[in-house]
Amino acid sequence: MCKNERRFCRCGRNSAFLLLRDNLLFPEILIDLYCPLCQDQAVWDETAMLRDCGWILEYDLDGAQGLLQQQGVRGPVTPEFIFDEDYLSWQGLSPGDQDMNAALHRRLAPLIEQNLSQYLQSMKNEWLRHVAELKAAGWRKARKA
Numbered sequence: 188m189c190k191n192e193r194r195f196c197r198c199g200r201n202s203a204f205l206l207l208r209d210n211l212l213f214p215e216i217l218i219d220l221y222c223p224l225c226q227d228q229a230v231w232d233e234t235a236m237l238r239d240c241g242w243i244l245e246y247d248l249d250g251a252q253g254l255l256q257q258q259g260v261r262g263p264v265t266p267e268f269i270f271d272e273d274y275l276s277w278q279g280l281s282p283g284d285q286d287m288n289a290a291l292h293r294r295l296a297p298l299i300e301q302n303l304s305q306y307l308q309s310m311k312n313e314w315l316r317h318v319a320e321l322k323a324a325g326w327r328k329a330r331k332a
């Protein structure tokens with residue numbers, strides 16, 4: 188089971204949906220979240236932070252290490268490990284994925300009754316285009332998708 192959680196950034200102008208794989212970590216393990224507009228407020232610390240296309244995630248590394256070890260997860264817990272293993276990362280490939288997906292569904296919904304196969308095809312094409320854009324922009328999860 189994975190739980191979704193929306194978190195606003197430090198300045199409150201943007202938000203991201205978080206993915207907590209298997210719910211091993213709590214949302215509070217993400218001490219702070221900075222969007223491209225407020226990233227300047229972060230005091231960069233590579234041992235606790237991860238950068239992704241102008242966003243910065245700041246983790247409570249000690250807390251994360253304790254929780255993961257308790258549940259039998261081995262390996263050195265780093266921001267990259269937490270993010271790449273989805274213990275606490277973006278839901279989807281970027282902070283805006285959830286909203287983008289919802290908007291796409293809304294936009295294409297009228298097609299469902301008109302032409303289902305065209306709907307499915309459009310959905311697939313639009314999504315692939317979205318992923319290609321994220322990949323080109325350099326989003327960390329998209330690069331591996």
Ligand SMILES: [Zn+2]
Pocket residue numbers: 196197198199200201221222223224225226
């Ligand atoms: Zn912000």
